[in-house]
Amino acid sequence: xxxxxxxxxxxxxxxxxxxxxxxxxxxxxxxxxxxxxxxxxxxxxxxxxxxxxxxxxxxxxxxxxxxxxxxxxxxxxxxxxxxxxxxxxxxxxxxxxxxxxxxxxxxxxxxxxxxxxxxxxxxxxxxxxxxxxxxxxxxxxxxxxxxxxxxxxxxxxxxxxxxxxxxxxxxxxxxxxxxxxxxxxxxxxxxxxxxxxxxxxxxxxxxxxxxxxxxxxxxxxxxxxxxxxxxxxxxxxxxxxxxxxxxxxxxxxxxxxxxxxxxxxxxxxxxxxxxxxxxxxxxxxxxxxxxxxxxxxxxxxxxxxxxxxxxxxxxxxxxxxxxx
Numbered sequence: 044x045x046x047x048x049x050x051x052x053x054x055x056x057x058x059x060x061x062x063x064x065x066x067x068x069x070x071x072x073x074x075x076x077x078x079x080x081x082x083x084x085x086x087x088x089x090x091x092x093x094x095x096x097x098x099x100x101x102x103x104x105x106x107x108x109x110x111x112x113x114x115x116x117x118x119x120x121x122x123x124x125x126x127x128x129x130x131x132x133x134x135x136x137x138x139x140x141x142x143x144x145x146x147x148x149x150x151x152x153x154x155x156x157x158x159x160x161x162x163x164x165x166x167x168x169x170x171x172x173x174x175x176x177x178x179x180x181x182x183x184x185x186x187x188x189x190x191x192x193x194x195x196x197x198x199x200x201x202x203x204x205x206x207x208x209x210x211x212x213x214x215x216x217x218x219x220x221x222x223x224x225x226x227x228x229x230x231x232x233x234x235x236x237x238x239x240x241x242x243x244x245x246x247x248x249x250x251x252x253x254x255x256x257x258x259x260x261x262x263x264x265x266x267x268x269x270x271x272x273x274x275x276x277x278x279x280x281x282x283x284x285x286x287x288x289x290x291x292x293x294x295x296x297x298x299x300x301x302x303x304x305x306x307x308x309x310x311x312x313x314x315x316x317x318x319x320x321x322x323x324x325x326x327x328x329x330x331x332x333x334x335x336x337x338x339x340x341x342x343x344x345x346x347x348x349x350x351x352x353x354x355x356x357x358x359x360x361x362x363x364x365x366x367x
Contacts, residue, residue, distance in 0.1 A: 046087045054087075055080050105135040106338060107150035109160040112140050115282050116310045117327070118161065124331035125159065132335060143168075147175040156181045157338045164188030164228065184337055184350075186330070195337050195350040197330065201307070202232035204323045204356035208277045208305040209236025211321075211358060216367030217275040217303060218243045221266065223250045223258060223287065224279025229307060233277055245271045258286035260293070267294070274367060275303035281310055284320065299365035309359050319361035325354045 052062045057076065065072045065080040066089075072080075083089075106129055111118055126136045137155060139146035143162070150158055158181065166189030168176070176183065176191070184195040205222070212220055213236070220242060222233045230249070237244060247266040252258060266272055278284045284306040291298065298304050298318045306313060309322040336342040337350040344350050 046084075046089045048089075050087065051080060051083050051089060054083050103135070103154050103156060104133065105137055105153075105155050105157075107146070107153075107155035107158045108136060108138040109143050109146040109150075109158060110138050110140055111161055111163075115280065115308075116312055117281065117308045117324075120310050121161075121327050121330060124327050125334060128331040128335045132339060134335075134339075144171040144175050147172060147179060151175060151178050158183045159334055159338070160185050160189075161187045162189030182338060184334055186334065193349065196352065197333055197337070197350075198353045199325045199330075200353055200355050202228040202235075204307055204325075205229040205232035205277055205279070206236045207232075207356065207358055208307070208323045209233055209240065209242070211360075212275045212277070212303065212305060212364065213240040213242060215303070215364055217273075219245070219248070219271065219273040220275045220277060221248045221250060221273040222277050222279070223252060223283055224307075225251060225253055227279070229279045243271075245269075247271065248273060252283060258283050258290065260290055263287075263290060267296075273302070275305070275364070277305050277307075279307045281306055281308040281313065284308075284313075288316075298363050303364040305358075305364065309357065313359075314361065318363055320363045321359060321361045323358045324356050326357055330354055 048059055048062045048066070052059045055062065055076075057080070061072055061076065062080055064070070065077040066084060106125075108122060108125065110122055122138055129136045137150070137153070139149060141149065143160065147158070158179065160183060162185055164187070168191055182195060183191075184197065185191060186197045188198060190196055209220060209232075220237070222230060224230065236242075247269055250258075250262055250266060252262070276287065278287060284304070287304075288298070291302075296302060305321050305323060307322070307324050309324040309326065313320040313322045333342070333352055333354060337352070342350060
């Protein structure tokens, strides 16, 4: 039979509220009475009703993640690292892949204390999201690119990432470099790199892949068979990189003997490939650590201020780039 506060109060000869105060560390109970109540609770193997406590103080010591549905290992690893970082600080993590307004509603219903929301650059909150946000009493951290008033923010400098990829390849002697991806800050940085390093340009040196599309042989055939074909590729995600490598295997193209390759997204799988891939991108460990520092208030910004942080990208030199 489950032991209740009333059982402890009966044995201690005190009132129900006195037991509640003693077990919750609240003032108004003498030291001797508090010790007596705690000892009885331990002897009876009393387990506190956390659900009832949460209904009272509306805190759960938890963080909710509103996470993308996109297929990709980056979000898996980042979510896992946030969970590890939170656990090391005694905080629970709940993840939702529901639409953002629905996820926020669910977190409101479960009294989640703080929220981390990964949203892409250009994201704008819907009316329903704003309504749910107004009902949420904790802090929210936006990551990835989207912004919203009265929220913390962690951005990623994607432009510098692709610029650094071009700079590195140019330093290895490459003058013909192709970018595979969509029109974004990464393409802007890539183009800036071509111009500043006075590299060759050809219409084939940008293979546009829209969100949801794949790197197909049809899109790549003209490029790979062109006399002006590149010597290196900068690929703007690990998803496109896997598709490109599949195409290369089909055509018996070898990395880095035939083409050099730099991939945006530094995930562990890049190092485990037959030819470990050189990558550029934000550190997953640093992103997770920065998020928890902000939400727990140990980032040094000062009370009452909203964090606005940009995480730089790091290049991991491996085996996928050949020097010309």
